[in-house]
Amino acid sequence: MNDFIINNLNYNNVLNDFSITIKKESFVTIVGPNDCGKTTLLRSIENIKNIMTVIPKEIIFETNTLENELLINNIDINKISDKWDKRLLKKQFSKMTEKEIVLSQIVLAVESNKDVVFIDDISSFFSLNERKKIWNIIVKKTKIIVYLSILLDDSLSFQRLYIMDKGKIVMEDEPQNIIIKDNVLNKIGLKLxxxxxxxxxxxxxxxxxxxxxxxxxxxxxxxx
Amino acid sequence: MELSYKNITINKHKLSFTIKHGMINGFYIDNNDSLKELLALNDIDEKKIKIDNKTINNKSIIDYKKRISLIEKEYNNIFFTTTVHDRLKYEIKRKELVIKNEEKKIVDSQKIVGLNKDYLDRNINTLSSREKKLLQFAIALLSNPDLIIIEEPFIKLDMKNEKKLFLLLQKLKEKYNKTIVFYTNDIDIIYKYCEHVIIVDNNYEVITGSNKEVFQRSEILKKHNIEIPEIIEITNKAKKKNVKLDYHKDVRDIIKDIYKHV
Structure with a gap:
């Protein structure tokens, strides 16, 4: 497995010479204001081999339960993290709440054999405390996991924080070094x-x- | 539009609460799937609800329903509508709205939410999440509703756009006389923006009242295991040390207050 690198990507007039380097096996978050190009970034990479994107609710499961879904994707159920709520595995998708569906999407993606997983904003489905529990489970995975969000609230759970604005990465560092820069962040439109x-x-x-x-x-x- | 629910059943629990007329009402509830149906008056026991202090029946409820619009947290794609204009036009057809000048109505509801004319021809797939949210508001306003229900209104909005949307809600309330109710799992949002608050705890017990009544008596919230906004916690904990801080909603205001008292 290698670092994840994008060099000077231009896409739909939204991404302008977008470049990013994400170290292998790292757990990072990209935070940016409205219209900065986060969703466009997801769209531009979603069909690349070895990358899995999680866009809440945009999924068509092929089977009826998460257990079966893992099975047909050749994922060994005994090897997935034991921290996930086990009740999720056998519950019918048709009987799940929105939250459970999105959580299933996340489990499927981070337990898959893809090297890179991009997760789009899940803050409309889970409260900050619930999200922290999810981050605590997936931080242990040995793959690149990238969370895209408009909130800085989650960023301290991640190893590295990238700030995106106007189709570009404008800052990157360990989260605690960035979140204290209130003037710059407020100017971009981000709330500390x-x-x-x-x-x-x-x-x-x-x-x-x-x-x-x-x-x-x-x-x-x-x-x- | 004022809705009073008495002993209405959510997930086998009985709840009573009121959506106050002409106010921004805020719900804090974890499982909101059934709440959404209740507020939109879908599948409910008519005997357990009064609207504008009147009892309702299975006939009058149909008219009341027409006066309500629901804005969900995510835009739902309708595969056969491509442009913004298509989508608004489709909504008029779907709700069988009787409108004299449809084109004017379409342009107007766009304008109220702050989207300019150029958006009408835009392909919906190219809209950002912020623009899609505004489109949802434009769709909701076509029927000229009295009550607007909004699911997680401020989610996925940055600081600037959160403020803008709040101004829009205030405008809808004051200038257009709408009653607003939203629900969220973010207690800070409830504290910051709601005048009338309805909190439902994990045992489906209801804590309700004005913003002040609910948040300035945080012992009650604690008893019900409800998270308290940190900006209130600071004031409460300072008060325990006999420091007379006031309750604030903005970080800059509490800082000025702290500065005075240190």
């Missing part, structure tokens, strides 16, 4: 997670001296 935003701004006023994500410790730091 509340506690990060509060920390960064309180640091500007010299009221605290480091990032503090916990509300109890924040209050202790301010008024002790």
């Amino acid at each position: 997670p509340f506690m990060v935003d509060l920390s960064v701004k309180l640091q500007d006023y010299n009221l605290i001296d480091s990032l503090e994500l916990d509300t109890d410790r924040m209050v202790d730091k301010l008024w002790n």
Whole structure:
């Protein structure tokens, strides 16, 4: 397995010389505002061999359960992560809620033998806490997994954060180094997670001296 | 349009709540599939609901339904409509709307949501998720509804577009006299944008009231295992230390307040 590299891709007048390098086996997120080209990026790569894209609800299952679906895709059920909710495997797709369908799509993709998986925004289906649980399971997979989103809230669960704007990657680094740049991110239209935003701004006023994500410790730091 | 539900059944539990007229109402509920049907008045027991303080029957409910539009969280493709204009035209046909000047209505509902005329000829597949969301609003407005139900309104919108959409909701409420109700699994959104709040916990118990009533008594939310917005938590925890912070909705406001009190 190799790094995933795109060089100077132009597509539908939305991607302009789009380039990205993603290290092999890494778990990364691309975050960008509306109309920056995330969905276009997905469309431009969805038919490439060895890449699997997860676009919520855009799927036609060939069988009636996730277990059978894994089977016909030659995925050994005994080798998939034991952290997934096992009840999902035998439940009929027709009886599943929207959430369960999308989760099935994710299981199918990350447990597949494809080297690269792109997952489009799932924030309309799962709350942040539910998403964190999913990230904790799939971070252990030895493949490239890329999550595309408009929210920075998830980014601390990932190994690397890419910021996309106007059809290009404009920043990349470890998430904790990027999410503190409130001016640049706000300008692009991205909202910092509340506690990060509060920390960064309180640091500007010299009221605290480091990032503090916990509300109890924040209050202790301010008024002790 | 004001809807009062009394002991209505969701997933074998009985719930009572009111959608207040002329307000932005917000629902916080985990399983919203059955809620959606309730709000749209589909398959419901008419005896358990009053609309504008009147009882309804299986005949009048048909007219009420026509006054409601539902905006789902994702745009659903209709394979035989290609352009935005096709889609709007199809909606008029599907809902059998009686409209004097269809073309004008189509242009107008586009204009209200902030899409210009050029969009009419655009292929829907080339629209971004933001543009598709606005198209959904334009479709919903064609029937001139009194109640607009929105599923996860702000999802997949960046900061700028979230603000714009909120302004649109306010305009629909104030200028066009619409009642708005939305539901979301994001408690911060409920706190930030809703005037009347309905929270349904995991045991299907209801906590309801004005935004202030619900969020400034967070012991109740805690008892029901409902996540509390961090911006409220900071104020609550400061109050415990005898620091008199106020409740705020914007990070810049709470920072000014903290600065005064440190």
